[in-house]
Amino acid sequence: xxxxxxxxxxxxxxxxxxxxxxxxxxxxxxxxxxxxxxxxxxxxxxxxxx
Numbered sequence: 001x002x003x004x005x006x007x008x009x010x011x012x013x014x015x016x017x018x019x020x021x022x023x024x025x026x027x028x029x030x031x032x033x034x035x036x037x038x039x040x041x042x043x044x045x046x047x048x049x050x
Contacts, residue, residue: 009040009043014039028046
């Protein structure tokens, strides 16, 4: 997980996980629609697994 990805996940979470697969992008997008903080947390969790 690079510093650029962390900053990108804070600014726009779905864009940070774009290369992790369509399902990850969809999950993070839906979490971001529910609220910005759940989207950031979801993106950071997905990025931490890779």
